[in-house]
Amino acid sequence: MSAVHIENVHKSFGKLEVLKGVSLTVEAGQVVAIIGRSGSGKSTLLRCINGLETIQSGRIEVVGHTVTYTDEKLRALRKDVGIVFQSYNLFPHLTVGQNIMLAPRITKGVPKEEARAQAEKVLAQVGLSEKFDVYPDNLSGGQQQRVAIARSLAMQPKVMLFDEVTSALDPELTGEVLLVMEELARGGMTMLLVTHEMNFARSVADFTVFMHQGKVWEMGPSEELFSHPKTPELAAFVKSTLK
Amino acid sequence: MSAVHIENVHKSFGKLEVLKGVSLTVEAGQVVAIIGRSGSGKSTLLRCINGLETIQSGRIEVVGHTVTYTDEKLRALRKDVGIVFQSYNLFPHLTVGQNIMLAPRITKGVPKEEARAQAEKVLAQVGLSEKFDVYPDNLSGGQQQRVAIARSLAMQPKVMLFDEVTSALDPELTGEVLLVMEELARGGMTMLLVTHEMNFARSVADFTVFMHQGKVWEMGPSEELFSHPKTPELAAFVKSTLK
Amino acid sequence: MQYQFQFNSVLAESGFIMQGILLTIYLSIGSIILGSIIAILFSALRANGPRWVGGLVDVYVELLRNTPFLVQLFIIFFGLPSIGIRLTADQAALLAMTLNLAAYSTEIIRAGVDSIHRSQIEAGLSLAMTKRQIFQHVIIVPAIAKVWPALSSQFVLMLLASSICSFISVQELSGVTAIIEQRTFRSFESYIVATLLYLVLALTLKVGLLGLGRLIFPRVSGLSRVQVKGEAA
Amino acid sequence: QTVQDIVKRGKARIGVLIGAPPYGSVDAQGNAVGYDADVTAIVGKYLGVPVEVVQLTPPSRIPALESGKVDFLIATLAPTPERAKSVLFTIPYSIFQPGIYAHKNANITKWEDLKGKKVGVNRGSSVEHELTSREKDLNLQIMRFEDDATVMMALFTGQVDAIAGPDAQANAAMKARNVTDYEQKFIFARQPNSMTVRKDQTDLRDWLNNVIYYIKLNGELDAVSRKWVGSPLPELPVF
Amino acid sequence: MIESFGWPEFMFLVRATGWTLVLTVVAFLFGSIVGGAFAIMRLAQSRILRNVASVYILVIQSVPVLMVLFLSYYGLSLAGFDIPPLIAASLSLGIYVSAYLAEIWRGSIEAVPFQQWEASSSLAMTRGQQYRYVILPQALRISVPPTVGFLVQLVKNTSIVSVVGFVDLARAGQLINNATFQPFQVFGSVAVIYFLICFPLSRLSKHLEKVLHVGRTH
Numbered sequence A, B: 001m002s003a004v005h006i007e008n009v010h011k012s013f014g015k016l017e018v019l020k021g022v023s024l025t026v027e028a029g030q031v032v033a034i035i036g037r038s039g040s041g042k043s044t045l046l047r048c049i050n051g052l053e054t055i056q057s058g059r060i061e062v063v064g065h066t067v068t069y070t071d072e073k074l075r076a077l078r079k080d081v082g083i084v085f086q087s088y089n090l091f092p093h094l095t096v097g098q099n100i101m102l103a104p105r106i107t108k109g110v111p112k113e114e115a116r117a118q119a120e121k122v123l124a125q126v127g128l129s130e131k132f133d134v135y136p137d138n139l140s141g142g143q144q145q146r147v148a149i150a151r152s153l154a155m156q157p158k159v160m161l162f163d164e165v166t167s168a169l170d171p172e173l174t175g176e177v178l179l180v181m182e183e184l185a186r187g188g189m190t191m192l193l194v195t196h197e198m199n200f201a202r203s204v205a206d207f208t209v210f211m212h213q214g215k216v217w218e219m220g221p222s223e224e225l226f227s228h229p230k231t232p233e234l235a236a237f238v239k240s241t242l243k
Numbered sequence C: 001m002q003y004q005f006q007f008n009s010v011l012a013e014s015g016f017i018m019q020g021i022l023l024t025i026y027l028s029i030g031s032i033i034l035g036s037i038i039a040i041l042f043s044a045l046r047a048n049g050p051r052w053v054g055g056l057v058d059v060y061v062e063l064l065r066n067t068p069f070l071v072q073l074f075i076i077f078f079g080l081p082s083i084g085i086r087l088t089a090d091q092a093a094l095l096a097m098t099l100n101l102a103a104y105s106t107e108i109i110r111a112g113v114d115s116i117h118r119s120q121i122e123a124g125l126s127l128a129m130t131k132r133q134i135f136q137h138v139i140i141v142p143a144i145a146k147v148w149p150a151l152s153s154q155f156v157l158m159l160l161a162s163s164i165c166s167f168i169s170v171q172e173l174s175g176v177t178a179i180i181e182q183r184t185f186r187s188f189e190s191y192i193v194a195t196l197l198y199l200v201l202a203l204t205l206k207v208g209l210l211g212l213g214r215l216i217f218p219r220v221s222g223l224s225r226v227q228v229k230g231e232a233a
Numbered sequence D: 001q002t003v004q005d006i007v008k009r010g011k012a013r014i015g016v017l018i019g020a021p022p023y024g025s026v027d028a029q030g031n032a033v034g035y036d037a038d039v040t041a042i043v044g045k046y047l048g049v050p051v052e053v054v055q056l057t058p059p060s061r062i063p064a065l066e067s068g069k070v071d072f073l074i075a076t077l078a079p080t081p082e083r084a085k086s087v088l089f090t091i092p093y094s095i096f097q098p099g100i101y102a103h104k105n106a107n108i109t110k111w112e113d114l115k116g117k118k119v120g121v122n123r124g125s126s127v128e129h130e131l132t133s134r135e136k137d138l139n140l141q142i143m144r145f146e147d148d149a150t151v152m153m154a155l156f157t158g159q160v161d162a163i164a165g166p167d168a169q170a171n172a173a174m175k176a177r178n179v180t181d182y183e184q185k186f187i188f189a190r191q192p193n194s195m196t197v198r199k200d201q202t203d204l205r206d207w208l209n210n211v212i213y214y215i216k217l218n219g220e221l222d223a224v225s226r227k228w229v230g231s232p233l234p235e236l237p238v239f
Numbered sequence E: 001m002i003e004s005f006g007w008p009e010f011m012f013l014v015r016a017t018g019w020t021l022v023l024t025v026v027a028f029l030f031g032s033i034v035g036g037a038f039a040i041m042r043l044a045q046s047r048i049l050r051n052v053a054s055v056y057i058l059v060i061q062s063v064p065v066l067m068v069l070f071l072s073y074y075g076l077s078l079a080g081f082d083i084p085p086l087i088a089a090s091l092s093l094g095i096y097v098s099a100y101l102a103e104i105w106r107g108s109i110e111a112v113p114f115q116q117w118e119a120s121s122s123l124a125m126t127r128g129q130q131y132r133y134v135i136l137p138q139a140l141r142i143s144v145p146p147t148v149g150f151l152v153q154l155v156k157n158t159s160i161v162s163v164v165g166f167v168d169l170a171r172a173g174q175l176i177n178n179a180t181f182q183p184f185q186v187f188g189s190v191a192v193i194y195f196l197i198c199f200p201l202s203r204l205s206k207h208l209e210k211v212l213h214v215g216r217t218h
């Protein structure tokens, strides 16, 4: 069974059709990068996968859950699918530890001690063990983003979605975060990541998907895709961003 | 006479010494890129040059003005020194045209017609002639940044300072702005620019300054600096950012 | 006009005045606590409850904010007995202040809730939280932290407005000083004493709330403040 | 300030209480009317100068007098010794009889029957003082309201067991509301009311005493009483 | 004399509403001018000015307006300054209004991102020019909803002027009730009139909040 299965998905905002029939299958353990121009629908696609956006037609299935818009089903789905955004979205009134422990405790009823152990583990995974009791305010952007990843990991998701998680960061801080993601990829996590870091896509992603005008325009093994773009659109895109 | 002359400048925020004796001379018509890690004092240095920050010791002289902290002197200085920030900072309640015409009219008493002609000229220079009556809200980030540059240019400054003007932009939008800056450089404007775009620094700047720990750690002709870093710090920096 | 100030006859009643002060404090603190609880519940209902419940909350808020407090007080004290609910003057005062403060606070907290960025809600959703859990764990604390200054000044205004309760025989600070004034005719002295006492009470409350804010919202400084409309009772 | 000062100025400013019918009230145009207003007009006539009637609330009566906003008060104030330490009173020009009012079924005929009961009273009145003096003995629960109308409202809505108040006002209220199940239980005092002047206006006080004496004799005050209280002017005590 | 609550008495309420409105408007205008000055003082570079302004705001917000009016009207008379009631009422209410508006407006000015100050000073503007052309126009938009919101409260709070002899809406209601003993009709009407004034203002403030929030960048 594939981890993510997307079938002919259409999604409009009002009159604007953003996804015009997207199909995509990701197998468990694969890392897939999604690239494309601004506005091509990359974020929207990710958001559809964990049900933050409602699709008009098509079908999305994620690790056994068909995306259905009842609160119950969505919650069940989201326990298995983590998402990390560009803008971290940490809860500012909670410490790093509380940020991480909150969801497992209240949505899965994980006992306090266990949640704590789990939080310490994921925090170590992102290299921030010593920040357990610190408030997000007092962290750098890169550190905040790593905490956001840890928070998602604490839910023990089967699939992780990343939406331009480094684009708000300095080149240096970006490095820290990419390192964590590489680690996850090596650990066998199924990952979909929207990114502008072509080098990163190239080195980490098994496959890369190029979205254009609301469609999967071209896809294939990353190295191949970058070195031998088939469509002129991808060729132009690769050229402009590697400049 | 040099356009910018900085002599042993020290600057602290409270106890934190950010500039620890910076000296730098830029000749008229030169383009100088300033690079360095986050927190090394690049922005602070630029802000000291047009008097947005007060220095504790040392001397800064810009196109004949010694930086002195009286309102009069600062205004005189700022008529000759333009600065453009990462966050555009356009005036949201004014149209593009009004944004550009405001300062020349009220600070230099330029008559309305002349200010308008001037605004149209600089707007054409940044390739946005058709946006004269548009509000900043309705522009993309790259366009807003170009308007910010035009607004500075309308004051007919002798020196322009740019602080990471592209780092809030998508790679694509970045291109637009860099193009404008290249154009300015070719036109003979004296420019100091803080940038993360090594390729840009390399291709446009005559000299590059590497700041490290509040000091000018290394400087030289751009090509040479990048290809043959003398200090291990610069070597490491170049390596990490070109990754 | 040579007027001889004589505070002794007013100060002779200091025990009586003290009772008034205590009642003012009791009414203010009581209504602040109860009103805040109701306001939070109402905000939750408005955010997550069924549409019609949210609508009822809106009607409640608009009715109470746009009519005079005195009328509300009269309805509770004189009107409720006709449907069999008889409250003492002190109870009626506490109830009226609570309901009034709840309306204003609901509106203020709404501004705070609205100011919480959508991305925070999405983060909660993505972590499989229910709407109620999101409100409780993600939204309400930062929302209140953001509007804490506005809430605080509303609380102080309620303290000052509690004087209106003397209309229905509540012997709070202003009621007590009015009685003393009528007995002694030392009007200026009575009112000066009352004004100074209110000043002290209001400043104390203000400082206390500031401290409380620091205590319960240690991150309050890190959260940007929001503008809140209309903050007077 | 003397009478001459007022006459010289050519205008008298007299403070009256409004909001306590039938002594002081307003008409639908907002003009002061009532017992006090009529007496004011008579006093103005004898002063021989136009009168500016200044309408006052209970808490602003004394400050208006002491700050010189008015020359004197004709504002239904009871001359008590404690108050007289602050101002000067004339001999009384009106009188009413404070009584206890309660529901018909209530078995109250004397003070003792009020033991432990809730009794409402206007907090700005001298009646309140009377009640307070018995508070301890009778274990009264005195509830002091803003004005007479609020006191009556408390009685009618059952928020108090009984009220203490001027007969004229209680009667007016019961008549206006057309209530028949409340009644006067007993009268416990006679409360005369005086005009009020500042400590230094002895000359004015003497002149006003003279006027009161005069209009008592010539029947003018009796006419006012018949008009507003509905009964002939009773004997007014003097001091 | 008023016997019962009827049409003439209702018209009496309506006429009294005139005072409520007049005093609201006058106090608001006066309070705006003083409040504006204090808002700017509160943000001045001089520490003394800032402290003076904060103490003023803190104290005025902490005393009952009724007392302020009372002491300024009767108290100043004692001290030999005889001010007409309209002036006393306008001044006292205005002072009260000024403290709140100063706070609201200071907040609005502070809500303009500090980068706007930097950008304008980098363009060689004087502080006056920065306020005039860059900061105040933006602060104005931010401040309109809370200002209108405050105005709603002011309408009701003007009722304190009865202490200096004005018969405003609330006082008129009280007088009629004193004569008629019909509290529910009288105060019901009073509440309805207040509601008819305040509710549209509340709506307006909400509407402005929505409309004016678009058009802010960053």
Ligand SMILES: Nc1ncnc2c1ncn2[C@@H]1O[C@H](COP(=O)(O)OP(=O)(O)OP(=O)(O)O)[C@@H](O)[C@H]1O
Pocket (backbone or CB within 6 Å): A013, A016, A018, A036, A037, A038, A039, A040, A041, A042, A043, A044, A045
């Ligand atoms: N909530 C929304 N309402 C209306 N339009 C929307 C909404 N979200 C996105 N869009 C529009 O949908 C299109 C695709 O947006 P999306 O965010 O998916 O693009 P993207 O590929 O992620 O771009 P970027 O690289 O800039 O993040 C854009 O034109 C955007 O304006």
Ligand SMILES: Nc1ncnc2c1ncn2[C@@H]1O[C@H](COP(=O)(O)OP(=O)(O)OP(=O)(O)O)[C@@H](O)[C@H]1O
Pocket (backbone or CB within 6 Å): B013, B016, B018, B036, B037, B038, B039, B040, B041, B042, B043, B044, B045
């Ligand atoms: N207003 C300020 N108050 C206190 N510290 C400041 C202030 N501005 C800057 N700093 C500190 O000064 C140091 C240098 O800051 P500066 O912004 O000049 O660095 P930079 O080289 O521009 O870094 P970046 O690449 O992140 O923009 C940093 O440690 C920063 O935290």
Ligand SMILES: [Mg+2]
Pocket (backbone or CB within 6 Å): A042, A043, A044, A163, A164
């Ligand atoms: Mg996106």
Ligand SMILES: [Mg+2]
Pocket (backbone or CB within 6 Å): B042, B043, B044, B163, B164
């Ligand atoms: Mg910087």
